[in-house]
Amino acid sequence: MIMRHNPGHHTVVTYTSKTNGFNWVRSNIIDLGGVGHHSGVTEATIEQLNDGRIWMLMRTNWGFFWEAYSENEGLNWKYFKPTKIDASSAPGLLTRLKSGSLFLVWNRAFPEGKSEYPFSGGDGVSSEVAHSNHRGELSVMFSDDDGKTWSSPVVIARITDKSKTKTLSYPRVFEANPGEIWITTSYAGFAGYLSVKLFEKDFNPSAN
Numbered sequence: 001m002i003m004r005h006n007p008g009h010h011t012v013v014t015y016t017s018k019t020n021g022f023n024w025v026r027s028n029i030i031d032l033g034g035v036g037h038h039s040g041v042t043e044a045t046i047e048q049l050n051d052g053r054i055w056m057l058m059r060t061n062w063g064f065f066w067e068a069y070s071e072n073e074g075l076n077w078k079y080f081k082p083t084k085i086d087a088s089s090a091p092g093l094l095t096r097l098k099s100g101s102l103f104l105v106w107n108r109a110f111p112e113g114k115s116e117y118p119f120s121g122g123d124g125v126s127s128e129v130a131h132s133n134h135r136g137e138l139s140v141m142f143s144d145d146d147g148k149t150w151s152s153p154v155v156i157a158r159i160t161d162k163s164k165t166k167t168l169s170y171p172r173v174f175e176a177n178p179g180e181i182w183i184t185t186s187y188a189g190f191a192g193y194l195s196v197k198l199f200e201k202d203f204n205p206s207a208n
Helices: none
Strands: 002-004 009-011 042-048 054-059 064-070 078-086 093-096 102-106 119-121 130-132 137-143 154-158 172-177 180-184 195-199
Touching: 042 093, 093 172, 154 195
Parallel strands: none
Antiparallel strands: 002 009, 042 054, 054 064, 064 078, 093 102, 102 137, 119 130, 137 154, 172 180, 180 195
8 A cells, every 4th residue: 555645544565576575566556536545446455367357356445355466467547337246344254266267355334234334434544435344244255257246245253342442353364284274363452353164165155
């Protein structure tokens, strides 16, 4: 991420190395505007598609992940547009499993079965638009066609503490063995200290 000024907002950028990290080349900056210290596009996640392109999903305040594609290994990004993946203003984690399926873990815009959630922002200080910061549930889904279609989202963890001091966010994923997926949330106290193991065959219909 790179902070822009006048007005302040965030942008996304990547760095690519073809020399095992001795030298790095910066991509074009993805700047979709915004006003505020938590506005713009932030905290992206990337994965390479089967056709060689790299796919990026970006956190936004606009109710959905926005996407970008690189056709030259991250040197340039283009085709910026919203996806159909509803999302809270929180980062997701996209990864390819050993089965070949794409796996996404993230916070949806609203709690399961709901169509609303108290909004925040919209004051021009944190952001220019009011948005959902829902982080009380962590959901997963799978794609077998490089993100064109997805399995139905499944909530794998939910906060039951009504104090609203805890959340489930900033997920990390490690596939310990084929189909054995370990998921954690950030070590920071606000993100829930979640540690859970699940099996792809129990959640991905195509794995059965």
